[in-house]
Structure formats: C-alpha cells, structure tokens
Amino acid sequence: VEATIPEPLREAWRKYSAKPFTQKSEIELEFVRHIETTLARSLFNCDELAAYSGIALAFRDRLIIEWNKTQQRQTFADQKRIYYLSLEFLMGRALDNAMLNVGLKDVAKEALGDLGFRIEDVISQEHDAALGNGGLGRLAACFLDSMATLNYPAWGYGLRYRYGIFKQEIVDGYQVEIPDYWLDFNPWEFPRHDITVNVQFYGTVNKQRDTQGRTTHIWQGGETVQAVAYDVPIPGYGTPTTNNLRLWSSKATSGEFNFQKFNAGDYESAVADEQRAETISAVLYPNDNLERGKELRLKQQYFWCAASLYDIVRRFKKTKRAWNEFPDQVAIQLNDTHPTLAIVELQRILVDIEVLEWDEAWHIVTHTFGYTNHTVLPEALEKWSVPMMQNLLPRHLQIIYDINLFFLQSVEKRFPTDRDILARVSIIEESHPKMVRMAYLAIIGSQKVNGVAELHSDLIKTTIFKDFVDICGPDKFTNVTNGITPRRWLHQANPRLSELIASKLGGYGFLKDLALLEELEDFINDKEFRKSWVEIKLMNKTRLAKHIKEATGYQVNPNALFDVQVKRIHEYKRQQLNIFGVIHRYLAIKAMDPKERAKPVPRVSIFGGKAAPGYWMAKTIIHLINKVASVINNDPDVGDLLKVIFVADYNVSKAEMICPASDISEHISTAGTEASGTSNMKFVLNGGLIIGTCDGANIEITREIGEQNIFLFGNLAEDVEELRHRHYYGDFKLDMHLAKVFDAIKGGMFGPPDDFAALLSSVESHSDYYLVSDDFLSYIETQELVDEAFRNQDEWTDKCITSVARMGFFSSDRVITEYAESIWNVEQLDMGKENE
C-alpha cells in the first residue's frame, strides 16, 4: 500500500489532524484523559508520579505535533543539515524545559493547581536523563537546545543507554555506586521499530575483481547486531521548531539466525545471543576525561557511528543528488574523538558500497566532518589497539592504514628533511601493541578542528597538535568558546531572577539574545531592583539549605557565604586544594581567641561530584571531604563560622538548584588543564562570583566581566611545565601553611591518617603534578580577599549585577551561530511568518 494518502482524501485527514493546545482547559482535558486512559488510573489513585506522567504525556503530544511539522518543513526546505554525533547527551529533566520552551508553564501550573497538584512537586518526580558524565555531555545538550531555538535543521545522534551515569550514595563517608535504571517510565522517547540498521562486527575481508577489473573489498561473516532508533523531541524556545535526537538501542537481529537456533532446540543460546547484542547499548562508561581501551566501548562507538551514518546516507540518497553534493547537504560534527570511526565508515560506504574512487570519496569525507577537541589531558586522548581493531573491524583497519599511507606520503613530500615527523604524526603509534591515534585520524579526516576556549585552542595548536598546524596550515584550527543555554540555566533554574530581569528589560527577549543583559547595568543603582536581587539570592540559598538539611541532617545558615565546588571529582580540578583550604580555615578558627571568633565571615563550603568508580584517588578526596565535614560540623567551637557539606549524587537537576544558590564558586584547576569548564558560566549567570585560576573559559569570563569582579589566583599555564620540571628534579618544598594542614591530617584529626596517605604523598613526595602546593598560598590569600569583599554587601551586589549584565557572550546561541558560520556553513531555516 502506498504510504502517502491520495490528495482527494487529505482534506478529511487535515480536518482531524492534531492541533497544539494553548488553553488551560485543553491541558486539563489532556491531563485527565492520559491519566484515565493511557495510565488506566483515576482521581482515586492519582499520586504525584501519576500526575507527572499525565502532564508529561500531554506535553509530549504537544511537542510531537510540532516535531512532525518541523521534520516536514526541513525535508521540504531541502537545506544542509547538521548532525551532531555525541556519545553523551546529559539532558536532565525534560518536562519543565518543554513547558517553558513552548511558553505554557504558567498555564500548566494553574491547570495542575485546579486538579490538586503543585507544579514543583510534579516536576520533581521526573528522573534525570543522565546519559553523560559531565561538561562534554551537558554541552551537547545545550547545543541541541540552541540549534532548535535558532531554527537550524539539526539532528543529534547518540546511544540509548539502559543505564546512565550511576547514582552516588555516600555511606560512612565513602562513595557507593548504584545503577541508574532510568527507562522505567520515559515518555520522552519514541521507539521507531521500523527504523533499524544492521551493524556488522568481526569477520574477514576478501578482495574481488569487479566486472570493470577494479579491486573491491568484501567484508563478510562475523556478527550482526541490530540498531533500533529511539527518537527524542527537542523543542526550541519560542519557536515551533522541534528537532530530533536519535538514540540507538542494540538488539539481536531478528530473523533467520535466531529462528534456526530456536527451532533446533537451542533456546538458551538464542537467548544468550540476544543478551550479548543488548549489552552494546547497556551502559554509559562512567569515566570523565579518561579512556580505558575496552573492546565493548569500541563496539559501542562503531555501532553508533555505523547506524548514524547509514541513516544520514539514506536521507541524502532520497534527495537523488550526486555524491559530490554530499558536503553541501551534510555537516557532521564529532563531539570529541569518540565518533571518529564515522570518518572511516563514510569512506567505506563510498568506496566499498557506492564504488566511488578513493580520492573522490576522500574529498567528500574531508569536506563533511568537523572535530571538536575537549581536552589536552594525555590520559583522555583515545588510542585503540591495532590487534583489537583488526579483530573487531578488519575492513576499517585497512582503510585507516590507507588513509595513513596517503597522508604520510603527502607529509614526506612537503617535509623531506624532517626525519622524525612521519613517526610523530602517523595515525599508527609504533608501540607494543601498535595503537591507532584517534585524534590524529579525526584531524586528518575533518575540514575544521576546534578547541573549546581560547587558551585551550591555543594550547592544542602549540602542544599536542603542533605538527598538524605545520602540515595542514593554521586555518584548519579554530576556536569556538563554549556557552550554555540561558533557557535552562537562567529561566528554568532561577525563575525569580529571570522574572526580575524581564521586569527591568521589558520582557524575556534576553533569553533569545543574551547580549541584551547589558542593559541591566543601567539599573545598578535602582534600590528596589537591588533589594529584589538580594532577596532572590537569599531565597535560593534558603531552598538549598532546606535540601542540605533533608539530605545530610546538617543545618546551614543561609546568610553565610555559600562557597560551592560542584563538578566531577578529579585531581586536575583540585577539590583537594579546596578541602585543604577548608582545613586551613578550620585550624585558624580553632587557634583564635574565642572573642575573636566573631570576626571571620561565616562560610558554608559545599562540594558535590562523582568520582569514576575506578579512580581511587578521586574517591579518597571524597572520603576526606566527608571526614572533614563530620569533624568540623560537630565542633562546638566553630558553630556557624564554618560548615562543610558534601551533596550526594550531583546531577543536572541538582545543578539547577545549586547554581542559583552560590555566592562564590570554585573553578580552580591547574592552569592549562581544564579545556573550558561550563559551570563557571552557569554560576556567574546566576549572580554568583568566581574564585578561579587563569584556565579555560575563566580567562574569557574575566575579560567580559572585568578583573575587579573575579577572584583569580595561582600560577599561569605558561609556567606549569617549568614548575613541574623543577619538582621532578628535587627542588620541592611544601608550602608552610599546607604543611600545617598535612600535620593535622597526619595527626589523625580526620580519622586514620593511612586513609589519606596516598593523597598527601601525591603532593609531598610524588612531585605534586597538579601544583597544589605551589598554588596554596595564593589560594588562601585570595579566599581572604573573598571574605573581605563579602563583608561589604553593597559592593558585592554591584559585582554580581555587573557580572550578570556582561555574560551575554556565554550563551550557547552565540556558540552555535559561530559553528554554523565558520565550520558547518549551514543556514537557519526560514520560518516565514510562523516565527514572528
């Protein structure tokens, strides 16, 4: 049967076609209908979870209507599309975001109120979609929001993990990991059982001659796994555009194979095949900034790249265009090296299946991809063992060798006298075993390579990719400084502040054009405005204090200075520097005459973040923080002067509560290690100040908001190498203040010193790679400046307002516009009258 309804019958169809609701009564109707029919419940058994389900299903329907139209509009417009390939999409909750983006949250609030529910309670029923580790995954989520908001025809492609990032519990001060099974009820995804791709692994490659005498490669045998598409609608803010995030789920191929086994009575083995296939998309690897070279991870990567490429190519082929037009229709962005196999896969499709000549195919490939680098940490740069790749993807390894051969030939021609350059830039590292350097492959296969903040983009050009700048020319390398979506990170996370700003700027236009915030500076002396500003901060802190009380039992004073460091636990991010600083402060308070203790500014040091399950040092840092907390928080000498809190299970929805509640947040990585950081932006946008190093986007934040509004400290990136070198060769003396802190720990003040011996020794006797000792004095002195500044609340408020006003640059809308213009060469879809 023809899939398209014939023209004469379409009128009837259109008459009944679903319309998006706008009225409270319509929302109520849909809400009750879903609860009574979809969920088979009633007003006699509707708890908050059921209410969440009902309202989520109602809004899902609303999104789907626009989503279908968007897809039609984009197909009709027939423009170049963006495909954002990311192994991580750290989306967080969807309902609040959907309601805000379609502009109906207030209406929904009333509707829910009419039917007996408080919207906040309903929203908090939703389980975070936590398909990511940290900044890299959250950046992908912000980009989806901006691409939809700006009406770009864009798709996200990722994996539908059954288990997202683990849930963290703190038991006796230690991190415990709990699996995150999040798919129990997820109204936001659409299984597309009709959209499947068979993906092959293992097997062998045979050469054959075709009828024209050309050699072709046939990849045969091995194992086939089926990819099934699950689609997630991504609504733009204040626009009908609703883009698609397609997540692939793995299952055994249905068909002959299993059927035969089953009939032969080999039921168990058929089930085992099923389970093995499902393992591929079962779990997100919980490492942030670390690669471990596991085969299953490589399988995930290929599975996802192959399915996505098949889908993209299928869509292109429908347009019946010639292959050389592929790069005019398709821009694929590689979010880190994780999807680098997509480069190889496209070359394989073009050469082996579509029988294009190698050079023609390679021209297409290298004009299609862009690669974003997110780190210079050596342990995070992906390398895959050649034998593993040979076994899993034999044809791809051949293609990689060919790409490398042609590349090295061209290098040799241009640099005939440089003897070492070929070994340095070869995609294959000549180690034992040999390794495929994925970043090099990504650079060679892409038309543009970008870093994520100015310093980072400079560093990759002068350190890890230096040779490639010489070979490919400087134009291939560019910077696009990260940003965040103001919809989630201001409007959703901090509705009161958003409303206050809107009341001054004459509406919510700033949410779509964040540079408009600069007009806030005009109100800096407006008394009423300042009063509301301060009140809002206090309300947000009170809300966090309430959560802290419920979660930890500790009572914190909302008037104290809230000092927050929330992010993945990592030695390079230096939570150890922070907790050592806290101990220093504690010792100082203890040493004071009781009369003097009225002087210091009361502080609450708040930590949060997960450690990778195998990262022992990070887990030790969590343990120390918790031990220090239990000592300080129970010390009657200290009272409100200092409290230490570890917020368990830091995630996107906790971030939405924490960012608006901070006075100062810590972004204190060793200079040159944090590629950008993005929570720094979230905190400032919510009216908090920063203490930080000259690293990542801190530098550009300083440039935008002004030096007087940020507390910078520590050594500079340019000095790090020299300092490390000096430590290494014995010239190392522990900072004297830090030595006192270490003495306290060694004296057992925070429990058995053995528990922390390795952590102290990483600083004292193992050359202090992260320069904790070098930066300690500067850190504690700068913290004193923070205290002083906080004492003058008026000046503090000046700084906060000025900073928010100058944060326009850090909108992910600006970021996406830069990518679109300088990397993707794509245009926004013309929405005609619809978007006015």
Ligand code: GL2
């Ligand atoms: C990261 C960087 O560490 C972080 O500084 C950056 O802000 C984000 C987004 O660009 O990318 N790189 C990385 O591997 N992870 C990050 O968060 N996990």
